[in-house]
Amino acid sequence: MKNILIVGGGASGMAAAISAAREGASVTLLEKKEQVGKKLSVTGNGRCNFSNLAMSADRYHGHDVSFAAKVLEHFRPEDAINFMRSIGILETEKNGGLYPVNLQAQAVTSALLAEMKRLNVQILTGVNVMDLRKDKAGFCVYTDGETSEFRADAVILSCGSEAGVRDKKAFSAYGILKRSGHRIYPPMPVLVPLYGKNGMEEWWNGVRMTGSVSFNGRTERGELQMTGEGISGIPVFQISHVVGEALTKEREVTITLDLLPEYTESEICDFLLSGTDMKKAETYSAQEAFSGILPKKMIPVVLKKAGFKREYTLFDMTDANRIKLSEAARKLIHVMKEFPYTVYAAGDLAAAQAAAGGLAVSEVDDDMQSRKLSGLYVTGELLDIDGACGGYNLHFAWATGIRAGISAARGIKGGK
Ligand SMILES: Cc1cc2nc3c(=O)[nH]c(=O)nc-3n(C[C@H](O)[C@H](O)[C@H](O)COP(=O)(O)OP(=O)(O)OC[C@H]3O[C@@H](n4cnc5c(N)ncnc54)[C@H](O)[C@@H]3O)c2cc1C
The missing domain is CATH 3.50.50.60 (FAD/NAD(P)-binding domain)
Structure with a gap:
């Protein structure tokens, strides 16, 4: 035997x-x-x-x-x-x-x-x-x-x-x-979280949302988990291999997040213009306008990234005739769809799944x-x-x- x-x-x-x-x-x-x-x-x-x-x-x-x-x-x-x-x-x-x-x-x-x-x-x-x-x-x-x-x-x-x-x-x-x-x-290490210091990690810590993450022509979609140190979740794990490799050559790299992958920029614009009673626009804050679109904690993050002031109202987001979104509002929506996030490290072996x-x-x-x-x-x-x-x-x-x-x-x- x-x-x-x-x-x-x-x-x-x-x-x-x-x-x-x-x-x-x-x-x-x-x-x-x-x-x-x-x-x-x-x-x-x-x-x-x-x-x-x-x-x-x-x-x-x-x-x-x-x-x-x-x-x-x-x-x-x-x-x-x-x-x-x-x-x-x-x-x-x-x-x-x-x-x-x-x-x-x-x-x-x-x-x-x-x-x-x-x-x-x-x-x-x-x-x-x-x-x-x-x-x-x-x-x-x-x-x-x-x-x-x-x-x-x-x-x-x-x-x-x-x-x-x-x-x-x-x-x-x-x-x-x-x-x-x-x-x-x-x-x-592969299948790891990614770490960044973009000044917003404390704000978004704990958010779980559907989104996608792209790097070097590759995109992965699924549940993103925002953490106090960066970003995690299955799509991040899937892309961590290529990001980790790039980080062996460069000090930091920028990945792109799509925080609303189910909708195009123009669909979001149309929704904001059509779905809101424009008579109320002067009192309707940007925070409120986006509360039915993004998780609450993500709204200040996106506003900051787009340089959009929190006190801006939806009124500030349209042109004088209320039929077109302003440049600032369009930038905001663009940031939601192509959110640049700088990563300086990938998780180590102890944090890895493989x-x-x-x-x-x-x-x-x-x-x-x-x-x-x-x-x-x-x-x-x-x-x-x-x-x-x-x-x-x-x-x-x-x-x-x-x-x-x-x-x-x-x-x-x-x-x-
Ligand atoms: C948190 C986590 C979640 C995961 N989830 C999934 C999942 O859902 N699906 C999936 O496909 N993969 C998943 N993986 C990956 C998967 O678990 C591994 O790829 C898989 O277990 C590898 O199998 P293996 O037999 O090669 O090694 P292991 O399962 O790691 O087994 C190796 C064993 O060898 C022992 N050993 C090591 N050196 C010695 C030695 N010198 N003498 C004696 N014993 C030794 C170790 O203690 C260990 O028990 C996950 C990994 C982690 C960390």
């Missing part, structure tokens, strides 16, 4: 353990934290967006995205659903995103744990793997735990990344891979097996592929974990 050691009890490690054990291998899983699946249990705001029906390689980044395309060919959203069902999790779908029907990420972790126990996977927590070597007898894995050495025929490294993790123990996986001759691209970088994918074959050290497999976020927000990272974790688990157990390409 093949003896397989899995390093890391996250999404891809647990999927690998289950797949290898289902193939009849004897599996031991080593996890450095006191529990397995800690990150998995908080994914998707505690709801676990485990895959997406709109699966496509263009939702992934990395130095060689064609690798992601190959992985996706062999593992489709239906496969993710079937894997979930096989561990007792029924799915639901929202805007293409797939979630457990009870919307509980913790339930996914519990189901994976239960299936590993049913398959007699030996799970050892609080064990930090520091290094590995291969000799004629197979692999020797060194840890800082009570049992300092483990032997195995194959090792699956499923250590993820430091994204979203606050851990006193250093992340050892890149070092392990480098020492065994593998190429590592330095990790970079990390770009990791093991160069040219170092592994289609089964995630190292081309440099046969019998060593690498899965999930430890590989140099990162996905967009929306279930893409977990999909890649299941796909690579399952493939590696099956391959290691079957000993494909002589993983001895």
